[in-house]
Amino acid sequence: MEITGAQALIKSLEHEGVEVVFGLPGGAILPVYDPILDSPIRHILVRHEQGAGHMAEGYALATGRPGVAMVTSGPGATNIVTPIANAHMDSTPLVVVTGQVARAAIGTDAFQECDITGITMGITKHNFLVTSASEIPRAIAAAFHLATTGRPGPVLVDLPKDVAQSTMEWWYPAGVEELDLPGYRPLAGVDEAALERAAALLATSERPVLYVGGGVLKARAHEQLRAFAERTRIPVVTTLMARGAFPDSHELALGMPGMHGTYAAVTAIQRADLLIAVGTRFDDRVTGRVSAFAPGAKVIHVDIDAAEINKIRHAEVALRADAAGALGALEEMGAAPANLDVWWKEIRTWQESYPLTYDPPAEAGPLRPQQVIESIHAASPEGTVVAAGVGQHQMWASQFWRFEEPGTWINSGGAGTMGFGVPAAIGAKVGRPERTVWCIDGDGCFQMTAQELTTARAEGIPIKVAILNNAYLGMVRQWQEMFYEERYSEVYLNADLPDYVKWAEAMGCVGLRARTPDEMRAAIEEANAITDVPVVVDFRTDTSEKVFPMVAAGASNDDIMVHPSQRGRA
Amino acid sequence: MSPEPFLGDVEHSPVRHHILSVLVENKAGVLARVAGLFARRGFNIYSLAVAPAESHERFSRITIVVDAETAPLEQVFGQLHKLVNVVEISDIAPDDAVEREVLLATIPTDVDNRTSLLDVIGAANASIVDVDAHHVTVMLAATPAGCDALERALEAHPGVELHRTGRVAVPRLGVPTHEPMRSR
Numbered sequence: 001m002e003i004t005g006a007q008a009l010i011k012s013l014e015h016e017g018v019e020v021v022f023g024l025p026g027g028a029i030l031p032v033y034d035p036i037l038d039s040p041i042r043h044i045l046v047r048h049e050q051g052a053g054h055m056a057e058g059y060a061l062a063t064g065r066p067g068v069a070m071v072t073s074g075p076g077a078t079n080i081v082t083p084i085a086n087a088h089m090d091s092t093p094l095v096v097v098t099g100q101v102a103r104a105a106i107g108t109d110a111f112q113e114c115d116i117t118g119i120t121m122g123i124t125k126h127n128f129l130v131t132s133a134s135e136i137p138r139a140i141a142a143a144f145h146l147a148t149t150g151r152p153g154p155v156l157v158d159l160p161k162d163v164a165q166s167t168m169e170w171w172y173p174a175g176v177e178e179l180d181l182p183g184y185r186p187l188a189g190v191d192e193a194a195l196e197r198a199a200a201l202l203a204t205s206e207r208p209v210l211y212v213g214g215g216v217l218k219a220r221a222h223e224q225l226r227a228f229a230e231r232t233r234i235p236v237v238t239t240l241m242a243r244g245a246f247p248d249s250h251e252l253a254l255g256m257p258g259m260h261g262t263y264a265a266v267t268a269i270q271r272a273d274l275l276i277a278v279g280t281r282f283d284d285r286v287t288g289r290v291s292a293f294a295p296g297a298k299v300i301h302v303d304i305d306a307a308e309i310n311k312i313r314h315a316e317v318a319l320r321a322d323a324a325g326a327l328g329a330l331e332e333m334g335a336a337p338a339n340l341d342v343w344w345k346e347i348r349t350w351q352e353s354y355p356l357t358y359d360p361p362a363e364a365g366p367l368r369p370q371q372v373i374e375s376i377h378a379a380s381p382e383g384t385v386v387a388a389g390v391g392q393h394q395m396w397a398s399q400f401w402r403f404e405e406p407g408t409w410i411n412s413g414g415a416g417t418m419g420f421g422v423p424a425a426i427g428a429k430v431g432r433p434e435r436t437v438w439c440i441d442g443d444g445c446f447q448m449t450a451q452e453l454t455t456a457r458a459e460g461i462p463i464k465v466a467i468l469n470n471a472y473l474g475m476v477r478q479w480q481e482m483f484y485e486e487r488y489s490e491v492y493l494n495a496d497l498p499d500y501v502k503w504a505e506a507m508g509c510v511g512l513r514a515r516t517p518d519e520m521r522a523a524i525e526e527a528n529a530i531t532d533v534p535v536v537v538d539f540r541t542d543t544s545e546k547v548f549p550m551v552a553a554g555a556s557n558d559d560i561m562v563h564p565s566q567r568g569r570a
Numbered sequence: 571m572s573p574e575p576f577l578g579d580v581e582h583s584p585v586r587h588h589i590l591s592v593l594v595e596n597k598a599g600v601l602a603r604v605a606g607l608f609a610r611r612g613f614n615i616y617s618l619a620v621a622p623a624e625s626h627e628r629f630s631r632i633t634i635v636v637d638a639e640t641a642p643l644e645q646v647f648g649q650l651h652k653l654v655n656v657v658e659i660s661d662i663a664p665d666d667a668v669e670r671e672v673l674l675a676t677i678p679t680d681v682d683n684r685t686s687l688l689d690v691i692g693a694a695n696a697s698i699v700d701v702d703a704h705h706v707t708v709m710l711a712a713t714p715a716g717c718d719a720l721e722r723a724l725e726a727h728p729g730v731e732l733h734r735t736g737r738v739a740v741p742r743l744g745v746p747t748h749e750p751m752r753s754r
Contacts (some may be wrong), residue, residue, distance in 0.1 A: 121603055122610050126654040129598070146654065182628075183595060183657040308646025 005133035006164040007529040008223015009097065010039050010255075012140035015172050017066050020044060020059065020430055022052040027112055028070025029099030030300050031164040044430065044459050051423040051452040053083020059425025061410045062385055062435075064220065066093040066147045067427060073099045074112030077158075085123040086196060087154040089414025091218055093147040094154035097146065101132065102162035117158050120153060125153030130160070133168035138399040141172065142179040150186030151305040152218055170323060187304055190321045190329045198276075198300045198317045199335035205274035205298075207343045207425075208234045211257065211286075214241030214413070215303060218432040221324035222246065225278070228327050232336040235347055237265040239280055241413045254347065255356075257552050258286040260292050260395040263354035264555050268347055274299040279323040280316060281301060282312035283414065292556035302326040309348065311397050317484050353357075353569050354562050356399050358545070365516040369393060369468040369541040372520060373400040376438055385428050385437040389421035389445025392474040395547045397440040407432070419448030425463045434465070436528070443469040443493055443500075450503065454533045457508035464527050465536045468564045469496035470543045478546045495540060504536035587616050588643055588679060589667050589739045592632040592650060593658040602654045604632060611649055613641035617671070617714075617736035628707040629657060662741050671737040673710045675705045678729040680704070687727065694720040 001559025004010070004011050009032050013021065020042040025033040046052040049071045072079050077098040087094040101110040103312035117127045126146050128139045136159070173179055177505050202208065204318055216225055222245050229236050229252050236246045237257040246253055255262035257269055269275065273299045280286075287293040290312055301308070301322055311320040317335040319326045358370040373396055377384075386401050387410035388394040393410060403409050410428050413418040425439035456463055473491040480488050504511030514523040514537060527535040548563040562569075594600045595662040601620060606614050614637035643661065650656050658697070673696075677687060677734060691698065691708050700707035712719050714737050724730050 083623070117599065118602070121599075121606050125652075181654060184654050305648075307652055309647065309648070310642075310644055311648075 001170045003160070003169055003170050004031065004165060005136050006131060006423070007035045008168055008170060009140065009159065009164065010035040010041065011170065012137045013041060013068065014039060015137075016140065016144045021068045021070050021234070022046055022055040022427065024049055024052060024076065026076045026301060027161070028073035028101055028161045029076070029097075031161060032070065032097070032099070032159070032207065044455065046451070046455050047451040049079035050082055050419070051426075051449060051455060053080040053094070053096065054086070054417075054420050054423035054449070055427030055430070055452070056096075057083055057090075057420075058088050058387060058410050058424030059431040060087075060092050060094060060427075061424070062428035063221075063431035064069055064219045064407065066095055066144060068095050068097070070097040071099070072112065073101055073116070075113045076112075077114060077116040077483045081119060081123070084120055084154045084156065085129055086412050086415040086417045086420065088123045088125070090153075090412065091152050091214060092154065093529055094139075094150035094414045095143045095147050096154060096156045098156060098158050099164075099200075100129070100158045100160040103160045104162070106160065115157065122155070123158050125151075127156040127157045127158065128238075130288070133163050133166045134171075136163070136168065137172045142181060142487060145176060145179055145181070149152075157274065160483050163349065185329045187306065187320050187322070190319060190325050191507055194319050195329055195333060198319060198330060199333050200332075201300060201317060202232070202335040202337055204275075205317065205337045206234075206340070207272050208274040208337050208340070209268050209272040209297075210234050210236045211239075211269060211275045211277045211280055212236055212242045212245055213278065213280020216242055216245040216323045216350070217418050219225065219279060219304070219323040221279070221322070222326055222407070224324050224327035224331060228331045229420035231331070233340050234276065234337065235268055236557065237261070237269065239283070239286055240411065242280070243398055243409040243528055244406050249404060250400040254351070257399055258283075259288070259553070260398070260547050261286075263549055263560060263562055264347055264350040264357060266551065267350050268562050269297070270557050271346070272358045275299045277315075278327065281308045286555055287312065288551045288555055288557040292558060312395055316424055330396070351376050351402040354549070354566050357563050357565060359565065361517055363517060366540050366542040367514065367520055368516065369470070369539075369545055370396050370400045371438060372466060372468060372516070372539045373518060373540065376440070376524055377401050379521075379528055380438060381436050382407065384438060385425075385432060387421050387425035387428055387437065389417045389441045390418045391442045391445060392547050393440055393442040393445070393468040394544075396468070400441075409486065415424050415488075418445045421445055422449045422465060426452055426461050429463050430462050439463060440466045441467050441472060442472065443467055443495070444473045444506050446500070447493075447498070449508075453504065453507040453509050453534050453536065461507065461534070462531055463534050465534070466502055467536065467538050468496050468541045469500065469538050470541045470545065472543055475547070477543075481546070483552070493530070500536060500538040509534040509536050510535050511538070513540070515540045572691060577580070578714040586634045586637045586638045587664060589664065589669065589737070590634045590636060590646065590650070590663060591660045591739065592634060592656060594632055595655040596622065596630045597655055600630070603653050603655060604634075604650070607649055607653060608634075608636075611641075611645070613637070613646055619671075619738050622628060633736070635737060660741075662739050666742050667714055667739040668742055669737045669739040670711055671714055671717055671734065672735045673720060674699075674707065674731055675710070675720075675724050675732040676700075676705050676707045677724060677727050678704060679706050682726060690720070690723045694723065709746040711724050725747055
């Protein structure tokens with residue numbers, strides 16, 4: 001059957017089981033937008049290409065399936081560079097199709113030409129410039145294979161316009177061996193000798209900690225993790241990327257480690273004699289000063305990416321394996337430390353002395369951001385999906401929401417991309433329409449990508465957005481307060497400009513505002529009751545509120561600063 | 571193979587270097603992927619040589635000499651292996667390597683310097699590959715140290731124009747190569 005390259009592209013996406021594409025058309029990708037009309041694939045028309053990328057990420061993080069975005073050449077392609085970089089940092093499976101100028105025009109500085117494969121070389125797992133229509137099926141099949149196997153990540157396929165317009169005899173690769181990837185061999189299997197050494201370290205450990213990262217979610221290893229933790233009774237810390245991999249309500253859960261982690265999680269790692277690091281990369285936001293990180297601990301490092309082993313911290317035992325395989329194998333061996341009662345007694349005193357806390361709000365307001373998050377959590381259905389932007393609100397959401405299952409926390413970790421929240425929440429809602437989806441956002445973040453609420457309204461994607469409006473770029477303000485002698489430089493945003501309620505209404509959403517605890521409860525109730533259109537709530541929060549605990553950048557985790565009300569406690 | 575040139579293998583380069591022989595797919599942009607990886611990870615490349623691989627037109631071989639101070643070998647291996655177009659990496663320690671590179675130099679000549687120049691060329695075991703009334707072009711295929719020595723000797727001649735290829739290397743016979751790492 002002879003079809004066009006454009007038809008082959010859409011057919012290839014159908015072959016890969018794609019149900020939704022987030023995108024925005026333009027000159028070079030025009031041919032591909034014609035066969036979309038005849039395809040069962042749902043296309044969601046965004047208002048800015050960055051929105052398409054973050055929506056695809058939100059979809060991927062909520063469902064575990066690869067997100068797909070499609071944009072045109074030149075500025076369309078450069079606008080999606082930030083989501084690609086974000087997905088690369090957070091190992092999110094993404095397939096991005098970009099239009100390109102016709103082959104004959106490549107290299108001539110043609111209209112809307114840019115070297116997007118060159119630009120994204122360092123921020124994709126791999127990318128392709130397709131040079132003939134007959135290669136389209138292989139490129140798409142390879143893109144999905146690369147994006148979803150091994151350590152997942154974004155893959156970009158650049159498609160020149162004339163290739164989309166030319167014809168090919170339809171075919172599709174029958175299997176991996178037809179993908180022509182001689183250099184791609186994702187790890188498989190667990191090294192038995194390393195396993196035995198890991199078991200030996202476990203057997204002699206008195207103060208072990210399971211340091212769990214996003215790789216556990218990517219490998220869908222949460223059940224293996226839970227079985228292993230429950231049998232061994234090893235305390236579990238879940239990094240920002242791993243929230244939801246282990247239930248926060250579980251007695252073995254210590255919460256998040258790192259710069260804004262719980263005192264118990266941070267301190268347990270510092271005092272540990274053994275870290276079982278699973279699918280995690282010793283990020284600087286977790287380790288603080290590396291030389292002072294977990295100084296007494298030996299390390300068992302499980303990672304699917306061999307380059308992560310020994311990158312930051314030497315591992316006594318390296319298990320180059322998928323988290324599910326490694327945890328399953330450890331579980332099968334029955335490896336376990338002896339009695340951990342003494343260790344747990346110590347951890348419980350830290351939990352009791354230094355729980356997450358905040359000062360109670362005044363009845364007249366302003367609101368406490370932490371209280372807003374706790375109230376939304378309490379009033380929303382079980383299994384609500386939470387997306388966040390980047391900053392103080394993100395840390396509070398991670399701290400004060402209670403995550404119980406995978407795919408319920410959608411956030412930008414490694415890249416720290418402000419504006420991620422709204423489009424990511426939209427993508428998550430598209431992937432899991434039966435769930436309530438709240439975006440916990442900051443006023444700074446909201447202004448970066450809020451236009452996608454127009455998309456949400458037009459496409460019937462009823463997300464809810466909580467703006468924790470403190471009138472500031474709050475995290476920067478916090479650092480200027482604490483480390484720059486309260487010299488506030490370019491951080492004031494003004495709580496009333498823009499008028500968030502009117503802005504929401506202009507985009508076809510319901511806009512609400514809450515200044516006091518009573519108004520807050522009413523607004524949350526009203527927002528949760530609206531299920532047909534997006535809702536935006538402008539919560540007026542206390543400007544001076546800061547995120548605690550905190551470890552200053554570059555400091556040792558031993559120098560953790562707890563909430564002011566807890567200082568001086570034993 | 572010509573006899574070892576003067577200063578031969580005796581003098582080692584002061585940089586602590588390591589030689590990676592990287593088999594890559596022969597596709598557009600692969601060299602940029604490899605070079606870009608080194609640049610963004612802050613690994614210094616000491617020299618680099620690329621040519622189609624011995625066996626197959628699908629592959630090319632890139633010989634990279636890395637500065638081991640800036641580039642922990644395990645990291646270089648791991649990161650390189652993540653490039654989808656990289657098929658195989660072998661690592662050769664300098665002491666276990668037979669290394670060669672080619673030097674080409676064009677030197678202005680006149681009656682005053684011709685004799686001393688011929689002495690240098692002879693001592694280095696270099697060959698004269700081109701000549702006109704006022705210049706001579708010499709070629710040396712030797713160890714990097716041998717090329718260093720000739721380069722120093724030729725620097726005394728004003729107006730010399732000198733090019734080096736960067737080295738290629740194979741393991742010494744009888745020395746086991748490190749098992750190529752196959753992972754990502």
